[in-house]
Amino acid sequence: MNNTINISYLTRLAGNLSGTGAVRQSASQGGDFLSMAAQLRASERNTTPIPSEKTDMSMEAYQQSIREKISQMPLSTTRQMESISIQISDAAFERMKNDPDYEAWVLNDLREAFSQSNPWVATTGGGYSVFYIGETKEQCHAEGWYPGYMGNQGAAMFEDKTKGSFWEQRMENHKKYMELQQEAAARRRMLMKLRMNGGSVSAAELLMGLL
CATH class of the missing domain: 4.10.810 (Virus Scaffolding Protein; Chain A)
Structure with missing residues (x-):
């Protein structure tokens, strides 16, 4: 069974705005950019479970914490029209929960991928990327294509690969x-x-x- 997380620029933007409303309000009332950034970093640290807490967490709660971390990752503005699906297997979640080093590797890999520029998305009118996270690094891979791929079947392919999401x-x-x-x-x-x-x-x- 795969756990699928789908991310688009609009839904990510809406989530980030709602999640940082209190910080933005305090900044507008006299705070500066540096203090706002410090508050954001502090809030992110506070929501990150420590290893001892992970052991006591249910798998459902742990998966939700991973989803929140992924949603907070910066996305390159060149990928505004791109749809991204992240599929994490049950075995991968189990290892990430019990192996902090593997969890850090997975999240850093996704963070780096999200930050990479992809100007072809705007040129081709959109794009699709699917990241597969497995129990080992060797089982992790990604694939991407554009709307015109395989005779304009790009959207249909993405829908097929993300069924149940x-x-x-x-x-x-x-x-x-x-x-x-x-x-x-x-x-x-x-x-x-x-x-x-x-x-x-x-x-x-x-x-x-x-x-």
């Missing part, structure tokens, strides 16, 4: 987000035209802006 739900959320953005842009254009025309706008344009 939260991908379908996130895709729907992403579509709704884009629709809301388009509606907001249409309303902004209508308001701008109203100002330019001295408050005059056609009934058809008004209807389009309200739909």
